[in-house]
Amino acid sequence: MAKVAFLGLGVMGAPMARHLAVKGGHDVVVYNRTAARADAWVAANGGRAARTPAAAAEDRDVVFACVGNDDDLRAVTLGSHGAFAAMGRGSIFVDHTTASADVARELAGAAHDLGIGFLDAPVSGGQAGAENGVLTVMVGGDPATFAKAEPVIAAFARAVTLMGPAGSGQLAKMVNQICIAGVVQGLSEAIHFAHRAGLDVEKVIATLSKGAAQSWQMENRWKTMDEGRFEFGFAVDWMRKDLAIVLDEARRNGASLPLTGLVDQFYADVQKMGGARWDTSSLIARLEK
Template sequence: MKLAFLGLGVMGFPMAGHLKERGGHDVTVYNRTIARAEAWARRHGGAMAATPAAAAADADIVFACVGNDDDLRAVTTGEGGAFAGMKPGAVFVDHTTASAEVARELHARAREIGLGFVDAPVSGGQSGAENGVLGVMCGGDEDVYAKVEPVIAHYARACKLMGPVGSGQLTKMVNQICIAGLVQGLAEGIHFARKAGLDLERVMSVISKGAAQSWQMENRWKTMDEGKFDFGFAVDWMRKDLGICLAAARDSGARLPVTALVDQFYAEVQAMGGRRWDTSSLLARLDR
């Protein structure tokens, strides 16, 4: 298939690579910082374009993974946006973690001009993208989703249609709400174990085999104990995501007291200089 990928950050760069290497598809990429697109093209042998519209020209599916709602609007309906270059019947797949509102807005616009649209945020972090084992939660029409699912499979361990457009973003909010509480709980557990004089490695070797086990525990407790946070999913990104969750909760009447509290804890980490630290840096504010 002829594909385009817009946004080559820590997630998009390897995802686009899997489409080319694993899938064998004809991939054209676009990135706001052109050097990043040039690096991708050198590594994977694909093409690059100067605008989203040029990248999307004649593509069967256009993928995007950018920063936020405004970035997404810029690469779709802004000047030189992808929607202007896409052929009728093509599908736009958005992997950005954004609001459900912008997904519905762009879906409506896409339908007006004869395009398909799927909101498809991902979970699994940079390592999941690099290893091609992401979880992808999608919102869209069943027939449109059926066209893109086999292609998404090149970098996904799990991909599922959650409901109509916007449902993927709402599911990603559930994901982030759960992670926020888990990481805070893990940080407090490690902090308590240290203060109690316990051997943390022994503690984790036992509790990670029981009901307390989580991906965060398995993959983060050692780096947390070592005070290493200069990697992974940045605090700035998590605060962006939690802001989306809290706004959606206000609209729906859902109550998220723990999420709101953890969001403020992340604000403290930002104030400590940890804007780009991994989300596991919640421990750092307890260790001050």
């Protein structure tokens, strides 16, 4: 059993923290910007709520975070009320936020100066993966720090892989989002085409999913896409935030991402349709409207 803290109890963070407490059996302190959410989490799962990131991080072996963006991450780590101010030497901060590689390197340096380990560890698997404790975790950081944290992360993950030094986890997550953007657009066009061709979509998908076109998106999203239901899953707003990070990194490293840039604009169309909080599979809506 480890003494851990979890900062950020959104749709991903809350179930991840629950798995640490229930499945992992760890001693969990939680913090959320909206205190009522932290209190509700404690009422359901036990543990203790703290009113600042620093108070949550005090005397903890591992501090986890899953917040919104680079600035949110700096807010829970730096300053007098940030987690770093209260963490002891040899403790570890694990960041599951999908953020930039730059902020990962920045915070890794700040943590190193304080004798704190830092891992950037974004996840894939969505809300369902978090709820079921089967996330894929891509990690950047020091191998020795990773070795200490990996058994604790395992409480909510089915795969945890060290990708390289600080920032590498975030870069790997960018690769993940590039793949998803292309696959969802392709699947959207395929189902739209099947509709216009008068095909039985269920029969088509049942056949194609046994061949080379198979994907997680096809297996898990074809039916709701076919029915035009998007009120769940990973929101378009979040995907556009992630793709902005991807495209910014590509401008710096020289990668050519024409399809990713195009799909980002398609998601902008979905936002204009009122779909900012729809699932990312809602790309089909702009074709079917």
